[in-house]
Amino acid sequence: MGLLNIISNEVKAAIGYQQNFADLLTAKDVTRALSMMKAHAEEAANNLREYKIDTHKVMERKDRAVYDKKGNFLRWSKRWKIPIPYPQFINEISLVFLYGRPVKWQQLSTGTDYAFQNYKDWLNEIHFNAKVREAKRLAGAEGISAILYHVYRDSDNKPSLLLNVLSRENNDDIYTIRDQYKRITAFAWGYYLTEAGNNTVYHVDIYTKETVYRAKRGKMGWEVEIKDNPIGKIPVLIFEQTPEHKEVQPMIERSEIMESTDADTNDRFSNPAMVATSEILNSLPKSEEEAKLFILKNGGDVRYLTWNEASESKKNEFERLDKHILSKSFTPNIDFDNMKSLGNLSAKAIRKVMLLAVIKAERHKEKHDDYMKRHANLMTAILGNVLDYRHKAEYDALLLRHEFQEPFGEDVSELLADLSKQYNDGALSRETYVELSYLVKDAKQEIERLKQEETERMEQQMELNKMDVFGGAE
Structure with a gap:
C-alpha cells in the first residue's frame, strides 16, 4: 500500500468515513480491520503468567537487606520463592478426563463407507487426537487456543492438509469477529516470520468463508494478497474456556506465600542454638569431633534452644487451602498413595472415586460437543472441496456421530x-x-x-x- 493510500485512509477516517470490514481489507487497511476484531492476546498472556510457575506472584519476593545497629548494610538475606504447580496439575487432570482416550467416531449414513474410511484415515494422517489434546491443554492454561486447518500442495503438487495449533505460548495472536448468535464470521492469525536480511516481519492471515487475506506489514504500510477460500468455511476450530485454575488462583497465591515464608522461618529457627548459663572453661568442640565435652563452673548448664513446630492454626490453613484448591477446581487428589488403594477396583468404581473430575468433564462436553461437530463439518468440507473433490457427493451425504470415551475404559x-x-x-x-x-x-x-x-x-x-x-x- 502506497503513501497516497495511507493518507487517503487517514482522511476518510478523520471525516467519519464508514468502511466495513471487507472494504477495509480490500483497501489494504489491515490496521483498522484488526481494530474491528476482538484481540485475545493480552488476556491470554495474563492467564499464561498465572499458569507458568516462573511468573507467579511469589517470584516477585525480594531478598531482605540486613543492617548492623548503626544502619550499615551487612548482607542480603535470601527469601525463598517457592511456586507450586497447582495450575498444571489441575489442567492435566481435566485434560485426561476429557481427551485421555481418543474421540470415537461412528457413521450414521448409508452408502458412504468410502468417505467414512477416508475421513478416519485423514484423522490419523494429520494427528488429530494429539492436536486436540494440545489445543485443550493450551486453552485450559490461557483461556483460548485454536486449531488452524491449513490446506497446501505437497512436494508432489498434490493437495494436502496439516493442523497448526495456535496459542499465546507459541507467539500467536488470535483475533475473532462473531455475529449476534456467537458464530465466527472472521478469524485472523498474527505471527512473526524472519525473512531475508534477518528481518523479523509481522504477518496476519485473515479468513472469511469466501476469502483469505494474507497480509504482511511493510515499511510503507501493509502488503495484502487476496485469495478465494476453496473450503467454503473458515478453517479454524477455536477452543474457549475459563482457565482451569482461574477460580482458585487467589488460594494458590496464598499457599505459595505461606510455603515461602515458612521456608524462611525454617532457615532462621529450625537449626538448634546452644545456650550456656555459666562460663565454659574449655574451648568448644569442633564440628568434626565425635566427642563433645563441656566443662562448666559454678553449677552452670548447657542446653540447645530448638524450634519444635509451627503453630497448629498454620498447619490447618495449609490443609484447608490444599483441600479447597483441588475440590473447588473439581480436581481429585491423585497421588501414589491414593492410587494404590484403587488397585482392584472396577472402572465403574474408579469413576465414582474420581467423581469431581467426571463432573468437570461433563461440563466441558457442553462446548466440546459443538467443537467436534464443527470439526466433522470442516473435515468433510475440506475432503469434498479440496482433497478428494471427485467424491464430493459422498462426503456431503456422510453423517457422523462422535462419542467421548471414559479415561479408564469401561467394564467390558x-x-x-x-x-x-x-x-x-x-x-x-x-x-x-x-x-x-x-x-x-x-x-x-x-x-x-x-x-x-x-x-x-x-x-x-x-x-x-x-x-x-x-x-x-x-
Missing part, C-alpha cells in the same frame, strides 16, 4: 454379558450384537465372515442331507 465384561443376554432373549439383532462387542475390531468385516461361515455350514448340511437320502435309497 459386564457389557458383553449384558449384550449376550439381550441377544439370546431376542432383543438385539446379530449385527447390533457384533457392532457393540468390544472384541470385534471391524464389525462390517466380522458380519461378512459370519455370513460366509453360515453359508458354508448350509452347504455342508445339504451335502450331508444328500448322502442320507442316497444311503436310505440303497
Whole structure:
C-alpha cells in the first residue's frame, strides 16, 4: 500500500468515513480491520503468567537487606520463592478426563463407507487426537487456543492438509469477529516470520468463508494478497474456556506465600542454638569431633534452644487451602498413595472415586460437543472441496456421530454379558450384537465372515442331507 493510500485512509477516517470490514481489507487497511476484531492476546498472556510457575506472584519476593545497629548494610538475606504447580496439575487432570482416550467416531449414513474410511484415515494422517489434546491443554492454561486447518500442495503438487495449533505460548495472536448468535464470521492469525536480511516481519492471515487475506506489514504500510477460500468455511476450530485454575488462583497465591515464608522461618529457627548459663572453661568442640565435652563452673548448664513446630492454626490453613484448591477446581487428589488403594477396583468404581473430575468433564462436553461437530463439518468440507473433490457427493451425504470415551475404559465384561443376554432373549439383532462387542475390531468385516461361515455350514448340511437320502435309497 502506497503513501497516497495511507493518507487517503487517514482522511476518510478523520471525516467519519464508514468502511466495513471487507472494504477495509480490500483497501489494504489491515490496521483498522484488526481494530474491528476482538484481540485475545493480552488476556491470554495474563492467564499464561498465572499458569507458568516462573511468573507467579511469589517470584516477585525480594531478598531482605540486613543492617548492623548503626544502619550499615551487612548482607542480603535470601527469601525463598517457592511456586507450586497447582495450575498444571489441575489442567492435566481435566485434560485426561476429557481427551485421555481418543474421540470415537461412528457413521450414521448409508452408502458412504468410502468417505467414512477416508475421513478416519485423514484423522490419523494429520494427528488429530494429539492436536486436540494440545489445543485443550493450551486453552485450559490461557483461556483460548485454536486449531488452524491449513490446506497446501505437497512436494508432489498434490493437495494436502496439516493442523497448526495456535496459542499465546507459541507467539500467536488470535483475533475473532462473531455475529449476534456467537458464530465466527472472521478469524485472523498474527505471527512473526524472519525473512531475508534477518528481518523479523509481522504477518496476519485473515479468513472469511469466501476469502483469505494474507497480509504482511511493510515499511510503507501493509502488503495484502487476496485469495478465494476453496473450503467454503473458515478453517479454524477455536477452543474457549475459563482457565482451569482461574477460580482458585487467589488460594494458590496464598499457599505459595505461606510455603515461602515458612521456608524462611525454617532457615532462621529450625537449626538448634546452644545456650550456656555459666562460663565454659574449655574451648568448644569442633564440628568434626565425635566427642563433645563441656566443662562448666559454678553449677552452670548447657542446653540447645530448638524450634519444635509451627503453630497448629498454620498447619490447618495449609490443609484447608490444599483441600479447597483441588475440590473447588473439581480436581481429585491423585497421588501414589491414593492410587494404590484403587488397585482392584472396577472402572465403574474408579469413576465414582474420581467423581469431581467426571463432573468437570461433563461440563466441558457442553462446548466440546459443538467443537467436534464443527470439526466433522470442516473435515468433510475440506475432503469434498479440496482433497478428494471427485467424491464430493459422498462426503456431503456422510453423517457422523462422535462419542467421548471414559479415561479408564469401561467394564467390558459386564457389557458383553449384558449384550449376550439381550441377544439370546431376542432383543438385539446379530449385527447390533457384533457392532457393540468390544472384541470385534471391524464389525462390517466380522458380519461378512459370519455370513460366509453360515453359508458354508448350509452347504455342508445339504451335502450331508444328500448322502442320507442316497444311503436310505440303497
